Amino acid sequence: MKKPRLLTSIYAKFAILFLLIWWVLNSLTFGVTINIIANSFFDKLSMDHDQLMAEFRRVRTITGLVFLASAAVGTIIILIAVRSIVKPIKRLSKASKEVAKGNFDIEVKVTSADEMGQLTADFNLMTKELKNIDVLRKDFVSSVSHEFKTPITSIKGFAKLIRDNPLTDEQFSEYTEIIVNESERLSVLSSNLLKLSELDSKAIREQATVFSLDEQIRKAVLILEAAWSKREIEFDIDLEEITITGDEHLLQEVWLNLIQNAIKFSNQQGSIKIGLHQSGELAKVEITDHGIGIREEDKERIFERFFKGDKSRSQDGNGLGLVIVRKIVEMSSGKVYFESESGKGTTFIVELPQISPFHSA
Ligand SMILES: Nc1ncnc2c1ncn2[C@@H]1O[C@H](COP(=O)(O)OP(=O)(O)OP(=O)(O)O)[C@@H](O)[C@H]1O
Ligand SMILES: [Mg+2]
Structure with a gap:
């Protein structure tokens, strides 16, 4: 919703309302009083003292009554105005109680273009977001x-x-x-x-150290030896010597997950190529397998939680590996992407700044 313009804002509404009440009260009081004075007082200038005093009292009584009448009219106008301002607040308060109970299927009608309308529209947006999060x-x-x-x-x-x-x-x-x-x-x-x-929950804090990325990748390959030797997979490893500043423990998870996937989705006696090169300011890691590849329709979904593509091969996984990889790489100010052709193989590429300004992704 657009921001309310000055003329339709609550400020303007209040200002106009009070000017109106002020004007009604004044014109009623003074208008009527002056009318009475003009009609009767000047005609009776020739009266004697007692008559004149009686006439003054009459004017005073009428003035008092007019004051009372104008105060009553003013009160009624204020009550109506306040009711129209309070009504949407009450509607919002009722809706908030529903949301607090967990009912997100609620929408409050926006009835004005002022700040109240803006608040109502924002409230509706909030419940919509809460509903999405709940789903x-x-x-x-x-x-x-x-x-x-x-x-x-x-x-x-x-x-x-x-x-x-x-x-x-x-x-x-x-x-x-x-x-x-x-x-x-x-x-x-x-x-x-x-x-x-x-x-x-960002419970993990940066534990930045300087370490050798090529050594870390070699270590990851060794850790996974049981898995790759069972599949008789050959490795072609070409790693430039690169040191990097970052969270060593978290980054190890990245290589373990990507190499594990490359092994899992390779065929028996397949081959995996791992490269590490300097690309400008970035360290670029490429992990290529010649396995089953990723189907076109799965390409958009592989970074989703619990997404598993090929059901037969993913039996021993939960579809969380790549979610963890992406989170860690993004927290390390890098990026991860892939190229893949179904039936031919896949390359995952990770680019990391050598001094990683660690932040919460
Ligand atoms: N190298 C790859 N080759 C082919 N498909 C892949 C490759 N890497 C990932 N995928 C596809 O992406 C999906 C998600 O991968 P991810 O690593 O998140 O889950 P997973 O390996 O099935 O399970 P987990 O990693 O939790 O053990 C996989 O199920 C698979 O379909
Ligand atoms: Mg995996």
């Missing part, structure tokens, strides 16, 4: 519950099978393996949720 929160809670429910159901099912049935050695080790994997998944999910909530 997001409910979505989030239902996604989290869903993500927890699947592994818990599977753990429970296989634990019961082990408890209630005589099993062969092979079955036993297969079922316990599933239970271990699903527990691992639950543990990663809860630690990722915790990380996200810390990043969201």
Whole structure:
């Protein structure tokens, strides 16, 4: 809504109202009094003293009555005016109580273009935003519950099978393996949720240190050895020696998540290329895989919470990795983007300033 113009503002309304009341009262009082004086007083100048005094008293009584009448008219005008100002305030107060109860489906009618109208429009905007946040929160809670429910159901099912049935050695080790994997998944999910909530609530403070980015990336590859050796993946690593100032612990999460994705979405015996180069003032990291790539329709959504593209490969993930990556990179004043072709492969690119002015994203 537009800002109210001076003439339609409450200031102007009050000013006009008081001028009007002032004018009505004055003109009633003085107009009537002067009329009486003009009509009767001057005609009776020839009266004697007693008659003159009686005439003065009559004029005084009439003047008093006119004063009373004009005060009554003024009071009525003020009451009507105040009611029209208070009414929208009462409507807003009633609506605020509804919002406090959690009812966001409420809209107060904007009836004027003054400050009150502006306040009402702002109130409506606020409830709309609150409603959106509420929908997001409910979505989030239902996604989290869903993500927890699947592994818990599977753990429970296989634990019961082990408890209630005589099993062969092979079955036993297969079922316990599933239970271990699903527990691992639950543990990663809860630690990722915790990380996200810390990043969201800005509970993480900058722990800026100077460290070698190439070493950090090499370390990330080593940490993930179990995953890539199982898939027999080859690495082509080309890292320039670059030191960077930033939060070492948080940035390690970025490389772990991106390399983990590259491994997960690569084919057996695939290859992954990791490059680190200086690009102007920026350190540029490129992680390229030749795996399944990202489908056109998924490209806009991969940074959304809980979004998982290829369901068969993303079984062991929760769709939180890239959300964490983006948050950390943006907090480090960098940016992350990707190029991908379905069926051919994907390159994730991270650009970071070498001295990262850490801020809350
Ligand atoms: N290198 C990649 N190649 C192909 N698809 C990818 C790649 N990286 C991410 N994606 C797509 O983006 C989705 C989201 O990735 P993200 O890392 O956030 O979740 P995830 O890997 O499925 O689970 P999590 O990281 O929580 O374990 C993936 O499910 C996948 O569809
Ligand atoms: Mg991931």
